[in-house]
Amino acid sequence: MSKLGIKDIAARSGVSPATVSRTLRNPELVNKDTRKKVMKAVRESGYTPNRFGSSLRTQQSGNIVVMMPDITNQVNAGIIRAIEVEAQKTGYSVLLGDTQGQEARERHYAQMVSSGQADGILLYTHRLPFDLDNLTANLPPLVNGNESIEVEGLNKVMVDNVQGAKDGVNHLVALGHRRIAAVLGDNNAPSNRERLQGFQQALQQAGIEPDEQYLVQGDYTTESGMKAMEALLKLRKRPTAVFCFNDDMAIGAMSVLREYGYAIPGDISIMGFDDIRYASLMNPPLTTIHQPLEEIGQASMRLLLAQLSGKNSAPQHIQLPLQLVVRQSTGPAPESD
Amino acid sequence: MSKLGIKDIAARSGVSPATVSRTLRNPELVNKDTRKKVMKAVRESGYTPNRFGSSLRTQQSGNIVVMMPDITNQVNAGIIRAIEVEAQKTGYSVLLGDTQGQEARERHYAQMVSSGQADGILLYTHRLPFDLDNLTANLPPLVNGNESIEVEGLNKVMVDNVQGAKDGVNHLVALGHRRIAAVLGDNNAPSNRERLQGFQQALQQAGIEPDEQYLVQGDYTTESGMKAMEALLKLRKRPTAVFCFNDDMAIGAMSVLREYGYAIPGDISIMGFDDIRYASLMNPPLTTIHQPLEEIGQASMRLLLAQLSGKNSAPQHIQLPLQLVVRQSTGPAPESD
DNA sequence: CTGAAAGCGCTTACAG
DNA sequence: CTGAAAGCGCTTACAG
Known part of the structure; x- marks a missing residue:
């Protein structure tokens, strides 16, 4: 037939x-x-x-494209799964846009909207994949998630990184830590800047003098967490607590401490950020800041859906709360020095 | 304009x-x-x-749909990322089909081919998402990956689970273990049956009497690994080594051992399967069987591409090798008993 | 409530 | 090498 x-x-x-x-x-x-x-x-x-017939007629593909720097990242994977659930409920399909941080790929996926392959974009990268010219005027349906892009008129779903980092520091301070280091994430990521901001504010509020040597640059990868931890161990005055700006770096840092025979949290407390699935299964279980992945994905998709259905209201900015999860990788500051 | x-x-x-x-x-x-x-x-x-115009004319969408039970699983995420890279090279886009093990979702995504939304399917679930009737006659372009489906004429990209499990057991036997337990994965998964087969064959070859109490059913989740480990600890004659049929269960098992104060591998050796990104970062680093995720994704996509370009050759069956990765979670069997 | 007709934006067999 | 024309499979404004 x-x-x-x-x-x-x-x-x-x-x-x-x-x-x-x-x-x-x-x-x-x-x-x-x-x-x-x-x-x-x-x-x-x-x-x-047949989808082609109806799409050609209605000029709607029924697809949305999700742009993320790395789908194998647990945070991103959790978000896209929630997006997919929400999309399916409303008859939309999800195109995967794994950008690998490459601008060419970002543009490729952004093209999908102009070619009609997708009706809208969920953007979890830290820059717009368009020429900036007269762009702001006619942006495609788009929601910016997680990494806040400084452009007027964007719909956003964000997380309160500043407060999250503050909560983390406050927890460490309450445990008696004064020499608190931070392992920073990707320098280009707004999330990293926000976490640093919260980190510094909380230190200041606790009356702790900022110390440059306790700020080590990482890039959100486990490898960078390992390197950063090694650098911190070489310091004459070692920190008693290390706040890694994501769990992957914290896990890397922990593996280095284990290798060198340091006790966690006996010698050094470690704190992460994200609460990925494996955080609670580490040895010791990782104290971290929990991200509401499902809510992020759901809220993003709903905001995009609202735009697609023509509700042309003012751009919305949703901010979701984070939550400190205390486990065993953080403990009282050692009394020694 | x-x-x-x-x-x-x-x-x-x-x-x-x-x-x-x-x-x-x-x-x-x-x-x-x-x-x-x-x-x-x-x-x-x-x-x-405009894609609609050309698609309507050529009857090709330029999309393929990837069906997986859970995108947040590290194995699946690694595979789909490789698929995406390969797809993009040839101008194809990837639709995400996170099925969550639900048959309704599987059918929904399979529909995409009949509606023209996708040109082919990459299927990593353990059953065909079609009515079995006269199906085998006119199957859509499809490649079955990882979980081998028993249907004639499918293109497949598989991994040598039998040999992988054998390699794992042989490693444990070489370390002097005789009381070797297995934590099985999802009962419906062909991969699980294959691993069990390899497990049993290797025991037999080593002249070790099979012991039913050392076979504990899990379902590939960390939680099931935890439960299984607890059950094994209650045995009168505890195993000296536990082969978990994936890393997630191994990680769950390790967290239980830590909680109860057992030394790994001093008291009990733990072995996983998959070599997910976090395996090497565990405490202790996990001995496991490495899966070539990139090769799986790449081979799958290439096989599908070959079908899409009309090469109507006999169905191909690619089998990729696995590799034992020895780390610190396995060691000599304790001499005590 | 229903049908005939136009048209969405392309591609390609055909003719030149 | 190029153009005119048909047609892919739908949807919807219009007329009845």
Whole structure:
């Protein structure tokens, strides 16, 4: 049998193609008996409307594209899974845009909207994938998530990184730590700057003098966490606590401490950020800041859906709370020195 | 400006739409000068061909759909990332089909091919998402990866689970272990059955009597690994080594051992399967069987591409090797008993 | 409530 | 090498 078309269903049920189309898309416009006849033919034949035809006509693809720097990252994976659930509920499909931090890839995926392959973009990278020219005027339907881009008029779903970092520091301070180091994430990431800001504010509020040597640059990878920890161990006055700006770096740092025979938290407390799935399974379980991945994905998708359905309200900015999760990788500051 | 179409470019460059189309798709059919004129107009105007038009005409979407039970799983995430890289090279885009093990979702994503939304399927679930009727006759372009489905004529990309499990057991036997337990994965997963098969074969070859109490059912989740480990600890004759059929369960098992104060590998050796990104960062680093995720993704996509380009050869079955990675979670069997 | 007709934006077989 | 024309499969404004 050749591919079934709307005309075949029309013939089978003795109505016009127009009526078949209406039955499928706007059943309330069709007489109940007619509807039944058509639905019967559809069911019996196993007809599925061809997407190309309807897309060409309606100029809607029913797809959205999710742009993320790395899908194998647990945070991103958790978010995209929530997006997919929400998308499916409303009949949308999700195109995967793993950008690997490459601008060419970002542009490639952004193109999908102009070519009609996607109706909107969920953007979790830290820059817009368009030429900046007269862009702000006619942005495609887009929601910026996690990494806040400094452009007017963007819909955003963010997380309170400043407060999250403060909560982390306050926890360490309450445990008696004064020599608190930070392992920073990717320098280009707004999330990193926000976490640093919260970190510094909390230290100041605790009356702790900022100390440059306790700020080590990382890039959110486990490897960078390992390197940073090694650098910190070489310091004459070692920190008693290390706040890594994500869990991957914290896990890297912990593996270095284990290798050198330091006790966690006996000698050094370690704190992460994200609460990835493996954080609670570390040895010791990692104290960290929990990210509401499901809520981020869900809120992003809903905001995009609102735009796609033409609600042209002012850009929204949703900010979700983070939560400190205390486990065993942090403890009282050692009394020694 | 309204949306740019092929007619606009035709007008701008003084040729027919047909020639614009040829220039973009089959430039070798077009005179060099004409080509230049057209490309200039395309460049200056920023024209991107509308996908709906070409798709309707060619009956190709340029998308493929990847069906996986859980995208947040490190193994799946690694595979889909490799798929995406390979797809992009050839101009294909990847639709995400996170099935969550639900048959309704599997069918939904399978539908994409009949509706034209996708040209082919990469299937990493353990069953076909179609009615079995007269199906085998006209299967859509499809590659079955990782979880081998028992249906004639499927293209497959698999991993040698039997040999992988054997290598694992042999390593433990070489360390002097005789009481070797297994924590099994999802009962429905062919991968689990294959690993069990290799496990049992290797025990037999080592002359070790099979012991039912050392076979504990899990389901590939960390939680199931924890439960299984607790059950094993209650045994009168505890095993000296536990082979978990994936890393997640091994990580769960390790966290239970830590909680109860057992030394790894001093008291009990733990072995995983997969070599996820965090395996080497565990405390102690996990001995496991490495999966070539990139190769799996790449081979799958290439096989699908071959089908899509009409090479109608006999179904191929690619089997990739696994590799034992010895780290510190396994050691000599304790001499005590 | 239903049908006939136009048209969405391309591509390609055909003719020249 | 190029153009005119048909047509891919739908949807919807219009008319009845």
